[in-house]
Amino acid sequence: MFKTPELFRSLADPTRLRILGLLRAMELSVGELAQVLGQSQPRVSRHVKILIDAGLAERRKEGSWVFLSLGPSERVDPLFALLDSWNALDGEDPWAVADKARLEAVKADRATAAERYFAQHAADWDELRSLHIAESEVEAAIARALGERPVGRLVDIGTGTGRMIELFGPAANSALGIDRSPEMLRLARVKLTEAGIPMTELRQGDMYAIPLPSQSADTVIIHQVLHYAQQPAAAIAEAARLLAPGGRLLIIDFAPHEREELRSRDAHIRLGFTDDSVLKWMDAAGVPGRVVEHLGGGELTVTIWSGERSDARLKVVA
Incomplete structure (x- = not known):
């Protein structure tokens, strides 16, 4: 005291x-x-x-x-x-x-460092983006999936450059980004400051052991992160742990594909996910899910899955 x-x-x-x-x-x-x-x-x-x-x-x-x-x-x-x-x-x-x-x-020093890091990786990111539908269309689909319900306390797992927080943080009561990479967090700080969202909280953390208490989020987003996971079911279970009753989990990732070079070049562990696999993992985590949308239009299809934490499941777990 x-x-x-x-x-x-x-x-x-x-x-x-x-x-x-x-x-x-x-x-x-x-x-x-x-x-x-x-x-x-x-x-x-x-x-x-x-x-x-x-x-x-x-x-x-x-x-x-x-x-x-x-x-x-x-x-x-x-x-x-x-x-x-x-x-x-x-x-x-x-x-x-x-x-x-x-x-x-x-702020200028941070921006310079961020630009240097982005320049070193921009070619790889641009090549990956060229394989699927335009990012603007994916983001519009994510906004549709969130709908008109309040965002509440937002947690973005694997926040990267902070794009999800840049888009949906202004409508949230609070916004927190988690990422393992200190370099990506520094890039996110610059991007979010430039976007006028300087007080967003950013933390280094692992998707399997997120440094937040249970039921501390109303909306959790896992955007283009799950394909890096050795244990995607465990990552989904950890995300679900954060959700308060009625909270929503949104997962955005690739459908199954054959681009084997993404394993060696971009460190993808999984070459996409079937709907059955993701929905099974979500159900096991107590967040029964559904397929929101398949976004084709390129060599890679982007899928959005959504689930909601029920009160009943929380009471059983407790």
């Missing part, structure tokens, strides 16, 4: 207030914070530790990087309400204004 005097002591240094203001804008690494603040990484790390100990900030390891974000909203929101009210009276702190300007340099 944090005591109020301890919380105020954690904010006694103006640098720590600046750090919270920066984390309010976006998740940042310690190195990026040091770049914006013009301070050494060890010094920034000491400030960060105090904020973490006070419950005002959180750290998350992602490959060789450590990213920092704000603590729980119930703890930081009252603080920002107080700071905003003072800023309304006295004007914004000049240091905060300068920090925001320097933050643009961090």
